[in-house]
Amino acid sequence: MDFTDQRLSYEQGQLDQRSVPDSPFTLFKTWMDEALSKKVKEPYAMSLATCGADNKPSVRIVLLREVTETGIIFYTNYDSAKGQDIEENPNAEALFFWNELERQVRISGHIAKIDADKSADYFQKRPHDSQLGAWVSQPQSGEVANREVMEDKFAQLKVDYPEDTTVPTPEFWGGYEITIETIEFWQGRANRVHDRVVYSQDDHEQWTTKRLLP
Numbered sequence: 001m002d003f004t005d006q007r008l009s010y011e012q013g014q015l016d017q018r019s020v021p022d023s024p025f026t027l028f029k030t031w032m033d034e035a036l037s038k039k040v041k042e043p044y045a046m047s048l049a050t051c052g053a054d055n056k057p058s059v060r061i062v063l064l065r066e067v068t069e070t071g072i073i074f075y076t077n078y079d080s081a082k083g084q085d086i087e088e089n090p091n092a093e094a095l096f097f098w099n100e101l102e103r104q105v106r107i108s109g110h111i112a113k114i115d116a117d118k119s120a121d122y123f124q125k126r127p128h129d130s131q132l133g134a135w136v137s138q139p140q141s142g143e144v145a146n147r148e149v150m151e152d153k154f155a156q157l158k159v160d161y162p163e164d165t166t167v168p169t170p171e172f173w174g175g176y177e178i179t180i181e182t183i184e185f186w187q188g189r190a191n192r193v194h195d196r197v198v199y200s201q202d203d204h205e206q207w208t209t210k211r212l213l214p
């Protein structure tokens with residue numbers, strides 16, 4: 001495959017470092033609202049990069065579930081490959097790409113498990129069958145012989161926990177929060193002279209911004 005003659009010009013918007021809001025959370029909210037109103041499918045899907053002690057980066061999509069005052073939260077299996085990486089190295093990066101807006105947002109920071117009670121609250125709000133799915137996929141990222149093994153496990157769980165019963169919150173499942181240390185907003189522009197503004201926190205926890213070469 002050769003894509004060298006495939007090129008788009010990005011001309012939908014611009015980002016001026018001199019007029020961005022003081023808080024990156026304000027800008028993130030504006031951009032997320034615009035992604036939602038532009039009907040970007042799953043704008044809260046983000047690529048999550050982790051790197052364990054083997055120094056080999058891994059990346060996969062997870063769903064942003066909450067933006068707090070300090071960072072972003074997603075949910076997963078703590079025994080997964082990503083969970084293992086995070087155990088070994090608490091630095092992570094998350095990336096949103098909103099094609100329809102010609103934008104990417106790149107978030108980097110420290111990652112840590114959220115409170116178990118908060119995870120349980122969210123788990124109990126999920127649809128019944130998704131709750132069972134979390135139990136089926138244990139340990140997530142482990143090898144399974146075939147699909148039948150998973151379907152049998154799911155069918156047994158449906159018997160053990162009928163629709164009107166409470167599915168226990170697994171100890172191996174819950175949220176992680178990436179506490180934002182830097183966040184970069186990228187707006188595609190014509191001729192590959194894109195706009196990039198990165199926010200980082202100074203020693204007094206004030207946000208400062210820089211424009212970066214594209």
Ligand SMILES: Cc1cc2nc3c(=O)[nH]c(=O)nc-3n(C[C@H](O)[C@H](O)[C@H](O)COP(=O)(O)O)c2cc1C
Binds near residue numbers: 076
């Ligand atoms: C659109 C989409 C959304 C996903 N959301 C999640 C999620 O929120 N949590 C999760 O653990 N995995 C999610 N996955 C699956 C992950 O990409 C990945 O396959 C899984 O978490 C195992 O990753 P790991 O082996 O690197 O730990 C999603 C995949 C896609 C394509």
